Amino acid sequence: MNNKKAFLTFDGKKYAFDELSDNVKEIIKNLQIADAQIKMHEDTLKLLSLGRDSLANNLRKEIANIE
Secondary structure, rough: OOOOOOOEEEEEEEHHHHHHHHHHHHHHHHHHHHHHEEEEHHHHHHHHHHHHHHHHHHHHHHHHHOO
């Protein structure tokens, strides 16, 4: 059985998670959601950038054939 106590470390201080208020736990949950959304959008931007680079390469090849 795992009896480890969960802690939150924030601004250099450590807090026992089970001693935090429901409001603080809700804020933490919302921060986690925000972090997940930021990560998702960063990944989307990376994919868009790769797609754009591929399109630019295709354009270079097509334009090279015009000359």
